[in-house]
Amino acid sequence: MAQTDRQRWDARYRDGAYEQRAWPSAYLQQCVPLIAPTQLGVRALDIACGRGRNSLYLAQQGFAVDAVDVSSVAIAHGATRALQAGLAVNWRCQDLQVGAASWHPQGTFGLIIMFRYVASPLLPILVEHLAPGGHLLVEEHMQWAEAETLSGPSNPAFRVTSTELKQALAPCIGQLEVVEEFAGIVDEPDGSRAALARLWVRRTTEG
Numbered sequence: 001m002a003q004t005d006r007q008r009w010d011a012r013y014r015d016g017a018y019e020q021r022a023w024p025s026a027y028l029q030q031c032v033p034l035i036a037p038t039q040l041g042v043r044a045l046d047i048a049c050g051r052g053r054n055s056l057y058l059a060q061q062g063f064a065v066d067a068v069d070v071s072s073v074a075i076a077h078g079a080t081r082a083l084q085a086g087l088a089v090n091w092r093c094q095d096l097q098v099g100a101a102s103w104h105p106q107g108t109f110g111l112i113i114m115f116r117y118v119a120s121p122l123l124p125i126l127v128e129h130l131a132p133g134g135h136l137l138v139e140e141h142m143q144w145a146e147a148e149t150l151s152g153p154s155n156p157a158f159r160v161t162s163t164e165l166k167q168a169l170a171p172c173i174g175q176l177e178v179v180e181e182f183a184g185i186v187d188e189p190d191g192s193r194a195a196l197a198r199l200w201v202r203r204t205t206e207g
């Protein structure tokens with residue numbers, strides 16, 4: 001029987017996946033100071049939060065954070081770290097692929113992030129849950145000719161193409177302002193290199 005995402009990711013996290021990657025995303029740290037002055041105290045949603053490195057960072061920055069992941073093992077690690085740091089995060093264990101069309105977060109958010117979890121069809125749903133003026137930040141490993149020399153998944157199915165994120169948002173692009181986009185090679189904090197696609201959009205209308 002094929003393993004579900006939950007079984008596969010629980011096993012990976014039990015084996016210590018991403019234990020060393022406790023630092024928040026460099027890209028998120030670069031963007032949040034530009035967002036936070038207007039969004040402080042508002043809700044943020046971390047899609048496929050893993051061990052919660054970015055959820056914890058956002059909570060530290062004053063956001064009220066909802067964090068969703070399929071792996072209860074990853075969420076338990078995140079919840080422990082939050083407790084140790086005295087931070088409140090609203091954790092939710094949810095498979096975003098099973099019944100993805102029926103899954104909707106509750107309410108609207110000033111900031112939604114989806115980092116290193118490829119689920120492009122989810123992006124228009126996330127836009128529906130952006131408050132007017134709210135920001136959506138996406139960062140994915142990108143398909144690249146010499147991908148085997150780079151960090152990230154070896155299976156190209158778990159990497160986006162350079163245009164995929166914007167294409168996925170095409171149905172709602174009229175409600176959005178593109179703040180920044182990037183596709184290229186980045187030096188990671190652990191010394192490795194990654195091919196990344198990044199998209200930062202802001203919702204301009206009520207929808």
Ligand SMILES: C[S@@+](CC[C@H](N)C(=O)[O-])C[C@H]1O[C@@H](n2cnc3c(N)ncnc32)[C@H](O)[C@@H]1O
Binds near residue numbers: 009050054074096
């Ligand atoms: C590469 S990790 C990225 C974690 C986190 N966003 C980060 O940047 O550290 C991918 C995450 O996607 C989650 N994931 C995989 N399939 C999922 C699904 N069907 N529904 C929800 N989360 C899923 C995994 O559990 C894992 O935590």
